[in-house]
Amino acid sequence: MASDSTTVSPVRPPQRILMAPGPTELPPTVIQALIAPLTGHKDPFFLSVMDDTARLLRQVFQTRNRTCLSLPGTGGAGMEAALTNLIQPGDTAVVCINGLFGERMAEIVRRCGGKAVTVTAPWGEPVDPDDVRRALRAERARVVMATHGETSTGIQQPLDEIGQAAREHDAMLVVDTVATLGGIRVVPDQWNCAICFSASQKCLSAPPGLAPITVSDDAMAYIRGRATPVQNWYFDLDFHDRYWFAEERAYHHTAPVLLTYALREAVRLVVEEGLDDRFARHKLHQKALTAGISALELDLFGNPTFRLPTVVAVRTPDAVDEARVRAELLNEFGVEIAGGLGAQAGKIWRIGVMGYSATQDNILLLLAGIETLLARQGYGNDTGAAVAAASSVYSAARGAAAAVAHTP
Amino acid sequence: MASDSTTVSPVRPPQRILMAPGPTELPPTVIQALIAPLTGHKDPFFLSVMDDTARLLRQVFQTRNRTCLSLPGTGGAGMEAALTNLIQPGDTAVVCINGLFGERMAEIVRRCGGKAVTVTAPWGEPVDPDDVRRALRAERARVVMATHGETSTGIQQPLDEIGQAAREHDAMLVVDTVATLGGIRVVPDQWNCAICFSASQKCLSAPPGLAPITVSDDAMAYIRGRATPVQNWYFDLDFHDRYWFAEERAYHHTAPVLLTYALREAVRLVVEEGLDDRFARHKLHQKALTAGISALELDLFGNPTFRLPTVVAVRTPDAVDEARVRAELLNEFGVEIAGGLGAQAGKIWRIGVMGYSATQDNILLLLAGIETLLARQGYGNDTGAAVAAASSVYSAARGAAAAVAHTP
Numbered sequence: 162m163a164s165d166s167t168t169v170s171p172v173r174p175p176q177r178i179l180m181a182p183g184p185t186e187l188p189p190t191v192i193q194a195l196i197a198p199l200t201g202h203k204d205p206f207f208l209s210v211m212d213d214t215a216r217l218l219r220q221v222f223q224t225r226n227r228t229c230l231s232l233p234g235t236g237g238a239g240m241e242a243a244l245t246n247l248i249q250p251g252d253t254a255v256v257c258i259n260g261l262f263g264e265r266m267a268e269i270v271r272r273c274g275g276k277a278v279t280v281t282a283p284w285g286e287p288v289d290p291d292d293v294r295r296a297l298r299a300e301r302a303r304v305v306m307a308t309h310g311e312t313s314t315g316i317q318q319p320l321d322e323i324g325q326a327a328r329e330h331d332a333m334l335v336v337d338t339v340a341t342l343g344g345i346r347v348v349p350d351q352w353n354c355a356i357c358f359s360a361s362q363k364c365l366s367a368p369p370g371l372a373p374i375t376v377s378d379d380a381m382a383y384i385r386g387r388a389t390p391v392q393n394w395y396f397d398l399d400f401h402d403r404y405w406f407a408e409e410r411a412y413h414h415t416a417p418v419l420l421t422y423a424l425r426e427a428v429r430l431v432v433e434e435g436l437d438d439r440f441a442r443h444k445l446h447q448k449a450l451t452a453g454i455s456a457l458e459l460d461l462f463g464n465p466t467f468r469l470p471t472v473v474a475v476r477t478p479d480a481v482d483e484a485r486v487r488a489e490l491l492n493e494f495g496v497e498i499a500g501g502l503g504a505q506a507g508k509i510w511r512i513g514v515m516g517y518s519a520t521q522d523n524i525l526l527l528l529a530g531i532e533t534l535l536a537r538q539g540y541g542n543d544t545g546a547a548v549a550a551a552s553s554v555y556s557a558a559r560g561a562a563a564a565v566a567h568t569p
Numbered sequence: 570m571a572s573d574s575t576t577v578s579p580v581r582p583p584q585r586i587l588m589a590p591g592p593t594e595l596p597p598t599v600i601q602a603l604i605a606p607l608t609g610h611k612d613p614f615f616l617s618v619m620d621d622t623a624r625l626l627r628q629v630f631q632t633r634n635r636t637c638l639s640l641p642g643t644g645g646a647g648m649e650a651a652l653t654n655l656i657q658p659g660d661t662a663v664v665c666i667n668g669l670f671g672e673r674m675a676e677i678v679r680r681c682g683g684k685a686v687t688v689t690a691p692w693g694e695p696v697d698p699d700d701v702r703r704a705l706r707a708e709r710a711r712v713v714m715a716t717h718g719e720t721s722t723g724i725q726q727p728l729d730e731i732g733q734a735a736r737e738h739d740a741m742l743v744v745d746t747v748a749t750l751g752g753i754r755v756v757p758d759q760w761n762c763a764i765c766f767s768a769s770q771k772c773l774s775a776p777p778g779l780a781p782i783t784v785s786d787d788a789m790a791y792i793r794g795r796a797t798p799v800q801n802w803y804f805d806l807d808f809h810d811r812y813w814f815a816e817e818r819a820y821h822h823t824a825p826v827l828l829t830y831a832l833r834e835a836v837r838l839v840v841e842e843g844l845d846d847r848f849a850r851h852k853l854h855q856k857a858l859t860a861g862i863s864a865l866e867l868d869l870f871g872n873p874t875f876r877l878p879t880v881v882a883v884r885t886p887d888a889v890d891e892a893r894v895r896a897e898l899l900n901e902f903g904v905e906i907a908g909g910l911g912a913q914a915g916k917i918w919r920i921g922v923m924g925y926s927a928t929q930d931n932i933l934l935l936l937a938g939i940e941t942l943l944a945r946q947g948y949g950n951d952t953g954a955a956v957a958a959a960s961s962v963y964s965a966a967r968g969a970a971a972a973v974a975h976t977p
Contacts, residue, residue: 169624169625169837169840171598171601171602171834171837172602172605172618172621172830172833173605174606174607174608174618175606175608175614176606177608177609177612179609181609183823184607184610184826186607187607192604193579194580196600196603196604197580197582198582198584198585199587199592199594199595199776200582200583200585200587200905201585201587201589201592201905201907202592203907204905205899206582206583207582210580213577216577233642233646234641234646234803235641235822235823235824235825236823237803237822238641238642238803238822240803241801241803245801265802269802271798272798272799272800272801274800360823362823368607368825368827369610369823369824369825369826369827370778370825370827370828390679390680392680392681392682392800392801393649393653393680393801394645394673394676394677395642395645395646395648395804396803412910413645414644414645414646415591415592415644415768415777416777417776417777417778417825417828418592418776418777419603419776419777420776420778420825420828422582425580426580429579432577491612491613497608497609497612499609
């Protein structure tokens with residue numbers, strides 16, 4: 162990289178193996194879709210791409226909602242859109258917080274002029290539905306918010322009871338499935354979701370830059386009937402719905418056309434693989450990864466009953482410089498994993514088991530690298546135990562061969 | 570396109586020649602950048618790509634501002650971010666309106682809890698700076714907003730006097746350069762801009778999905794010192810500034826990594842071509858296009874003194890079905906142009922002379938197509954007059970050969 166802008170050369174990224182909790186590697190046909198000929202955002206062909214994408218997203222979200230589309234922004238855009246459309250000034254929202262992304266939701270509620278009633282659990286634990294019920298009995302809430310998979314802790318939040326509590330108290334449920342859609346079962350209709358949003362670059366394995374979102378018909382009617390306008394023009398879901406689904410396909414923004422091609426292909430691959438097979442694949446690779454981690458005598462973070470298949474949080478040994486391990490893993494093995502966020506910075510690694518990155522070769526390489534780099538710092542002996550433990554999981558699963566091969 | 574989602578096939582777009590006012594066609598090296606290996610959003614390599622992009626954007630914006638970055642959204646995201654960061658509830662903003670995008674700014678001001686004092690001019694005319702001065706004398710305004718190039722009308726707004734008026738009244742100037750950055754001279758420092766924003770897919774010829782934006786140091790200080798938090802978490806410019814420029818590169822969102830590679834390459838090409846040469850190229854192709862339009866005895870829309878080189882608005886003949894011409898142009902010639910917006914729907918065509926789409930071959934093909942399709946509806950005789958008129962402009966300019974070739 163040149164320091165003088167007059168001599169900046171074309172971009173030449175190193176080849177990375179992406180094992181952080183997103184972005185993931187991209188399937189070859191998703192890469193191909195990115196460079197398919199660009200059309201205009203109102204071209205009849207592109208409108209048909211939007212139709213296809215919506216139809217495929219409905220299958221991936223397992224929903225009957227009409228409004229199922231991708232917003233022109235990242236997963237954070239999905240969160241902002243969900244909350245800014247449902248919360249009016251003075252509204253109360255019950256926010257489940259057991260990690261960084263729950264905290265972010267509470268902050269957005271306050272910026273919307275709402276009151277955030279927080280229901281907390283320690284990082285590494287799910288939120289207790291009884292605590293949500295108590296909060297809903299104590300205060301009239303317009304909205305309840307929860308994070309299905311906390312990327313900051315690797316914890317999965319059960320949602321059936323929270324959804325039922327929200328329904329009983331006539332509150333609208335918003336669920337963040339950024340770390341889970343396409344990796345584990347996501348069922349907004351069963352949970353009674355008003356809005357469920359995700360991100361393109363995690364278990365769906367599309368490039369970063371789009372936020373898939375689905376909105377119930379009741380929630381859309383609520384948004385259209387609000388007393389105050391949505392304070393955010395860019396994310397006003399009525400405009401997006403009219404561009405995606407109204408007869409006139411009303412212009413609102415210039416869609417990120419190439420990212421939409423890529424997302425369409427990514428969700429097409431999800432549907433082609435089959436949701437159940439895909440979820441089983443994620444579980445298998447998590448099992449192999451955690452077997453290897455155990456062989457290294459490392460502990461996993463958080464409550465074992467609620468650990469996500471898609472984000473594996475590993476406690477780093479006290480005597481080890483964890484940042485050095487991550488840097489060497491990147492520079493010597495080409496493998497990216499993530500460190501901890503917030504209070505867990507320096508204390509955990511977060512490893513993504515997501516989409517196209519969730520493969521036998523990636524898992525084995527990662528474990529080999531971690532074992533080598535820990536031994537370099539005097540932790541363990543680099544005997545190959547981690548790879549052997551993971552390999553035995555794969556061998557046992559070999560009968561279900563399709564789930565193990567690199568190409569799903 | 571399959572109607573059954575279980576049989577959706579990979580995306581296979583038709584090849585289009587993009588002559589609407591964005592998106593434009595993409596230079597080959599921008600397409601290559603899109604499929605360069607994906608890295609994580611905190612990868613040291615990607616952070617250096619952000620650094621390069623910021624440095625190149627500073628040259629394109631001709632600014633000394635530190636804060637010069639791309640937001641993860643479309644041009645509308647740039648507008649939303651500019652206004653939501655500067656306007657606090659109860660603030661007054663003077664909004665120059667002479668087309669659709671001015672109207673949108675006024676709507677966003679109101680959604681921010683601000684009062685929009687509108688200074689209007691008819692569509693096709695620029696706003697009179699004296700009207701802005703009068704509005705500023707009548708009311709204490711926090712912000713003044715103007716659209717440098719109105720994509721809806723093809724009119725260029727002079728900004729020196731408006732910038733001076735804003736400075737005299739201690740108001741912050743926001744300028745929309747979505748239709749102009751990289752196509753004509755854009756000088757936010759000279760105009761005294763607090764914020765100047767654009768879009769990736771117009772004269773810069775990057776794919777749609779990013780909004781380049783620059784913020785003056787004073788405006789950043791104002792944003793950081795606001796009494797009320799920015800009501801929009803996703804577009805809070807302090808977070809973006811810290812991700813792009815702070816020592817800790819604080820995580821805020823997962824950057825659209827591949828779009829950022831592509832934008833970096835697109836602005837690299839702009840700098841490589843040279844701003845003055847690039848502006849001259851846009852003017853030459855506008856001159857050729859309008860010569861052809863005149864040969865067809867069609868009128869241009871709007872005040873001749875203020876017509877943009879980058880968006881040419883053409884009055885459609887009364888006796889012609891203009892939507893049919895556009896549809897046939899797309900289907901038989903593969904060329905996309907745009908229709909009118911708002912009250913001009915059905916009355917004008919809007920033709921982009923932008924970035925990599927602004928070439929001799931595209932202009933000649935477009936004119937040939939329009940002439941043929943107008944004759945089909947009984948308007949004119951398809952004698953080749955339009956192409957001949959444009960060709961003579963190119964012949965006269967042949968001395969400056971570099972400006973005419975397909976590859977700039």
